[in-house]
Amino acid sequence: MTFDVAAVRREFPILSEIIDDRPIHYLDNGASAQTPLAVLDAVRRYETTSRANVLRGVHRLAERATELYEGARADVARFLGVQPMEIVFTGGCTAAINLVAHSYGQLLKRGDRVLISELEHHSNIVPWQMLRLRSGIELDALPVTPDGRIDLAALPKLITPETRLISLVHVSNVTGALLDVRKVVEAARTVGAKVMLDGAQRAPHGPLDLPSLGVDFYVLAGHKCYGPNGIGALWARSELLEAMPPFMGGGSMIARVTLAETTFAPPPRRFEAGTPPIGPAIGLGAACRWMAGLDWSAAHDHQMGLVQRVLDGLQDIEGARILGPASLQNRYPVVSFVLDGVHPHDVAQTLDSFGVAVRAGHHCAQPLMDRFDLDGTTRASMAPYNDTGDIDALLTGVRHAANTLR
Amino acid sequence: MSDELYQARIVTLAKSKTGAGKLSAPTRSARRDNPLCGDRVMIDVKLEGGRIAEIAHQVRGCLLCQASAAALAATAVGRDAAGVAELRHDAERAIGRESGKAHEPFDAFEPVANHKSRHECVLLPFEALEDALS
């Protein structure tokens, strides 16, 4: 079936914005996606008809707010194929990983091992290094193949009886590579390790069925999923959440406080200290409903067609090289490339003058850049509303950079 | 489509690679990184009586950073720290951080004034050189 990209575009007001007489070709979705009317309307509706704090009031606005907030939790849960009480709202994806590193991390002891990879975003590296400093865990990292995938052939060597957690990026924010989750879960089970996926770049591409993936923790960022900023979600199996001590202390996360001691609320509230980002959570719920309404098989094919167009176009530009899989198999629409002789920031700046928004630099993945001895890459990351016009503008800009800057 | 930032003078400066490389026996060396973008500048200087007799730079960075390092290498010889500070004022004027008109060759960076996120690219070589001289 064909994908009506024009219809999708109409749902995103920002896409009709004109800057300096040029339309916007927004190919920086991996950093932050744009947001549709359905999300904007949901947030506005809360702010204008139901704004109040949650969980604490008996008045009608507070009840409305609580209902919307818990409804959003249910929307996120449905999107991931899990139970609402297993969803913890966080300030973002980074906050969610830090929550796990602190709370689940408290259950780990000196000598326990956590396995990550060279492909990780800094947010799935640094919290573990900080945990290592706090509690003496050991950190191992899977290498990356020449085409930018986590090298799972190294799993048997790097998994040990002390490995407690394997935390990997589901879809790379640099190379677009999709992880072979089944292989990881199988290997983890041989030693009883838990598996966490950083879903920041996968969640924006349609509903998931986490129980069938067999993982234990999943994290995502609202702003990359067409939702607001300042909101993210952690999913964990309920028995894990039950076992985990809280991360932050404060209001809402308690059962009973005396000056002598405090008992904690059950999950998910145990992990949501203080007033949560209510409007953003409601927006994320709306974003999950919006995503659930899209035909993702058609949307994915449409976007992979755009990826192919980028790959083909770059092939004709001398000195342009892809960092990532050359094929469309097990891949999502994130394309990183380098242009020999032109620094990625200069490519991105040139593209901006063509109205094309991309990201350039190390993409918070410096160990990966070191692995390939690169200063950085230029990255185009797509969403269902991107079209061939966006890609053609990208290629025109890259050609211009190639012709004028070296 | 016009590409206002990368005007011919900046591209020419960068491609000139004036001063690119290392000195065999530097008096001082310094390295500066920009953690935001990963640009890196290494500067070697040979000093005679507190003045720069020779200068060389290695830039792992963007065109603006390379162009700025080349402009600096072309103008720094014979100057002491105060003289280099003069050059920096010129660069800051070019990118609109200080008032007044910039002189050759730093006036080439005037198009950068409108691109705040790139100001640091122009200033990084100065910071490395200031470190080397301090």
Ligand SMILES: Cc1ncc(COP(=O)(O)O)c(C=O)c1O
């Ligand atoms: C793969 C991956 N993980 C984690 C993050 C962190 O997300 P946030 O900055 O929204 O917390 C990002 C965002 O850049 C990402 O791409």
